[in-house]
Structure formats: structure tokens, C-alpha cells
Amino acid sequence: MINNGVCTLRTCFRFPERSLFPSLQRSFTFRRRFLVTASQRKNKEKVIVISGPTGSGKSRLALELAKRLNGEIVSADSVQVYRGLDVGSAKPSPDERKEVPHHLVDILHPSEDYSVGQFFEDARQATRCILDNGRVPIVVGGTGLYLRWFIYGKPDVPKASPVITSEVNQELAELQRNEDWDTAVQLVVKAGDSKAQFLAANDWYRLRRSLEIIKSSGSPPSAFRVPYDSFREQGECSVTEDSESSDMNTYGDGMEETSSSELDYEFMCFFLSSHRLDLYKSIDYRCEDMLLGRDGILSEAQWLLDAGLHPNSNSATKAIGYRQAMEYLQRCREQGGQSSAAEFYKFLFEFQKASRNFAKRQLTWFRNEKIYQWLDGSKPLETILSFINGAYHDWNGSLRVPEHLRMSRAISNRREETQIKSYRTRNRHFVKGEDCSHILNWISKTQR
Template structure:
């Protein structure tokens, strides 16, 4: 596991299942549920923290009833798609999967080879496309929509209100309390930019981990780790430095930093869109003092009726932009606090000249 972006555990902070070199949705579901059972058996409460929406959806609602591919089928699918992926021939690969029996493959995000490969595995394992199988989340979502429609007819409720009551959890195998912490987008983007800068500071920063990945023979965008935001941009930057004999200008460094920050902000925007549609989460204002947030969550946990309302000062609307944000976001520019002038990155350029030849 790469330490920097995952904030590894300390003596005061015990984590579970973070030391995984590669984690599929299924493996995460199985390992996370096993860890949950162990924690509950020890009389403690599991706290699941993370930002990968689909993994959390599986954890809460359960895994889809799709067949697991045999090693033979997995090998067969890899052989069929390997050369197409090496040649970046995404369109031909999509046509192959559509012809095999999954017309929805054409709507996958470009270069989402994992889902394309999985679709072909499911077709070869069952003779049916992924859409033919039950997805637990979809059934809960449909129940929630029906419930809201009925409530609307009886009480003139025209819109969702923030809160977990929007999604019935009576049929789930655990009682989940879900919170989403955010802030106004302008403030969020500023904090993301600062976090990107912080990850480049120090001897063991992001560039050191990207160097290690390159030294192991990996290439940017070649697996889950090297596709990760931050690692991909850092690996591409160091790769260019190596091609130039271990040299980089300040302008090239700042271009890399700009791309890293922009990709991180875009990812945050996609996360907001995802969680805006996850009705089981209560939205809290993450800019408030940590003690205030934890006090409310602790109070909500001990409120056995599960009806503790979010106080006004902690409430965050799912539409977190305001007029001020909208105006400034149109012309948003990163405003660094560590890397401002050309000489601010001189120590990084010196490190590159010594290590990337």
C-alpha cells in the first residue's frame, strides 16, 4: 500500500483492511464485512471512512448477484482484451463486448477497462449481461422513491429534506448511520489545492512514492495504483524528467502541480455529484470545528430513535454552492501557499537532478 494518500494508522488510530495491494469491489466487501463482524464481536462500533462511493454502496446494501468468473474465463477474457488495451483500441474492445451480448458496454466511460473486462466475464460465465442481475442498491432506491411519492401525495411534500429518513434501512443487515462532510465549493477547492501542495513537501512525499512505482517497472495509468490521482500525474512528471536526463524547469514543475490540483478538484466535484444522489447520508458542514461535528455524531448514535435532527449551524445543503461560489468558480485559479515563486521549488528540482538521471 502507498502510505501518503491513505494517511496510515498510528498508535492512537487503529485501521482495518488498508494494507491491500489491490482491492476489487468484491474483495473490499468481503474483507470489510469480516472486519465489521470482528469489531462488533469485540463490543466496539465500526467506523467506515472513505470517499469511494461504489465501494461504500456495496458495503451498505450488499453485493450484486452476479457470478464470479472462473480462473479459466478470467484468463480467456484477459487474452481477448490485452492486445486491444495495449494498443489503446477502446472502440474495438467495446464493439467486441457489445457483440458478445452487452449493449450497455457502449455507455461505459472511455478506457474503463476494468468494467469492460468484468462485463465480458459475466457474459461468458452466465450467458447474460450484467444488467440481467439484481443489484441490491437499486431495489432500495426504488423503495425510497415510492415512499417519497406516497408521502408527497399525502402531505404535499415536494422535495427531499436532508436526512437518513429518506432511505429505509429496516431491511439492511446492519443499522447504518451515514454522514457526508463537505463545505462550500470555493473553500473545498482551496483546501484541496493546499493538500496537493502538502503532499509534495518533505523527503517522503508524493514524488518519492511515484519514483518507487516507476522503479518497480510500472507505468503511469497501468493499474489501480498508477491510475490514482496524484500518483499518475507525479509518475508522468518524473518520467518526463528522466527522459530529459534528470532535469526539470520550475515551469515544468508548476505545470505538473497545476494538473495535479485540477484533477483533484474535478474528482471532488464528481464525488459531490455521487453523494448528492445517495439519500442515506446526512450532509454536515465540514468547515465547522471537529469537536462540534463529533459531538453531534456521538449524540445521533446514542439517540436510539434515530431521529436527532441536524442543527442549523451544522446543516449543509446538498446544493453546496452559493452565489459567491458561483461567481468565483467561473474564474477560479489555484492560490498556492508553499509553491508561489520559481525558487520555492528549487529543493525539488535539486532532488530530481540527483535521483532521476
């Protein structure tokens, strides 16, 4: 019916429980939600989310945007939470943090683990605090699972009681001390979580958490539905079963108009990237830069080893860059504080390769996150800032990226694909054997 020029639906209208046209029933449900929530959107508070692969420039973009919008930054980086891990996580400088308030930076010692569930609680609390203070929350980082839970919510997994936590720690403590990962995995598999065998090696936190969930609920973690899955399935239904509702979608993807209306904030999500070859070059140069000076990533890796931590043993020491640097310094110590130029270049190669592979995984992950608008990071920063700033102030529930700023989610052509496959690193600072002599001298003095 038409009421004052607005199309409404009778609340008494219902499909029979077993409809003869199930696809029509689902289509009607999504269309009704879209019409009802279009007016409600104006009342929802806006949250900006900026992501991108490592080395894409997202942190700089977020910092400059926060200055323009009177914003505060919430870090969605799984390494920036740790004190002392500054260079390898590209942490904002003290001056930048004075200029713009940052949240969830330097909140833990590297010996402590930090989970996606903890991030969800901390980031949501920080966001609420920023909004209550009349400022704009800008969430920035490249940890995909952190951002997915932040936007869509976390699964309703039971929290373990202190008794169960203590019991699990006792069961796994000796196995962890003996580094008997395989036996620990089999213990959890027998307890009821067959997917434990697919966990990354030495991910003791997730293994413990799996056993806690089984003991608390009688079910493995996979039995608990993740909110994101529901949004994704709704979006897929709207696209495949209702082409007309897909045409109404201003994002160009059925998932957003049919499901983002149910989110508690108005999320404006941007993914900053550039052409893959340019990104790879930027990452390689960035890795080199982290090794320059007296207080580079090797110094931070030394501090982790001196603190009694081992590479790949917890969240902090698994981080790309730190793991490779710790392993390299550990080998140097075993050799009496000695390293050849060839050994250094092997470490640098592994560091750069791991960083590029991480960027590739980030691109793959966010390619499937349809709520993000992809922006071309090679464009002038001022142009990108002006677009996001204008979109924030003129927001009416829809967003279209202009053609000159739009970045394709996929590799554009076969030629680019061939160039990526044949890519070879060309360093700027470390080219010849003597270019790393100052690092080898530092190792001989400090790693005996």
C-alpha cells in the same frame, strides 16, 4: 386494529392482484413495512459511516470518534488499500493505527487490482468482526460506489469459473500488452455488452470482468439489478404517491424510512463538507503539502515507475496524484532527468485541478445519496464529535442535525456560484520559480 395501544395490521388483508387503485396499494405496502419495522429497529446493530470530499477532514473526525466510542475504523478508500501509497492517499500514520485499529489499509501491492465487489466482502467481514468483539465499526472514506454497495448490498452477478477466467485472460492478454484498448472494447461489445464502449480508457479490470460475466451467464453486467436501485425506487414511490408517509419521515426523505428498515444494520451515515471555496483552497494546499519533504508523493510515484508500472494502467496508477506524478516523472526521465520550473508548475496545476474536480464529483454523487446527513466541516471538531457521539448513544431510529451543524447539499446562492466559477489557485509554498528548486535538484539526481 388497536392492540395494547399499538396499531397493527391484519395479516390476512390483501389487495386484489390487479388493484383498482395501484398507487394506494403501493402506499399501503410501504406504510405497513414502516409500522412493523419501527419496533424491530431497536435490535439492529449500529454502524457509523463517515464520508466527505477529499480534504474535508473526515479521517480525523473518524479517528477522534473511534477513541470516544471504543471503535475501530474500516477504510473505504480505494487507494489506502495499497502498500507504499501513503502520502497521496493521506493514509493514517503508524501511530494513529496503533492508537485505533484500522482495517483494509495496506492489504495489497500496487500491481494488484481491487474491485468494489472485493471491498464489499472485505468490509462486511471486518464490520462483523468488530461488532463480535463488542466494539463500534466506523466506516470512513470517499469512494462512493464502495459505500453504496457496503450499505445496500452488491448485485447477484455470477462468479466466473477458473476455466472462463483463463479463457478471458487469453483473449485480452495480447491486446493489453499492445495497449490496443479500442480493439479490446469492440471485442467485448460484439460479445454482448454495448456499454463497454463507455468504460474509462484502459480500465482493463472492468473490461475483463464484463467478458467474464457474459461468458458465465450469457448476459451483460447491466442485466443484473443493483440492490440500491430497488431502495431508490421504493423511496421515490413513497414520496410521490404517499405524502402522508413522507410526513412521517424523520430524515426528510422518503427513501430512508421506507427502505432503510430493510437493511441489515442500522446505518448512521454522515457526510462532512464545507463551503466549496474553502474546500478548494484546502485541496490546493493539501496538494502542495504532498510535495514537501524527501518522502512525498513524487518519491512514491518514482517507486511505482521503478516497479515496472505505468501511469493509468491499473487501479493504483489511475489514482489522482499518482497518475499525474508518474506522468511528470516519466517526462523528466525522457529528458535525461531534467525539468524546468514551468514544467513542475504545470504538473502541480494539473494535480490540483484533478483533485478539485474529484471533490466536485464526490459532492455530486453524495448529493443523491439520501441516507447521509450533511455536516458543516467548518464547525469546531469538538462540536461535531459531541453531536455524533450523542446521536449514537441516544439513537431511537431517527436523527435530526441541529441547524448550526447542518450543511446545505446545494450551492447556496448565485454569488457563491460566480465565485466558484472564477476561482483561481493561490499557493502557499510554491509561488516563485525558485520555490521548487529543491525538487528540480532531486529530479536531476534521481530520474536520469
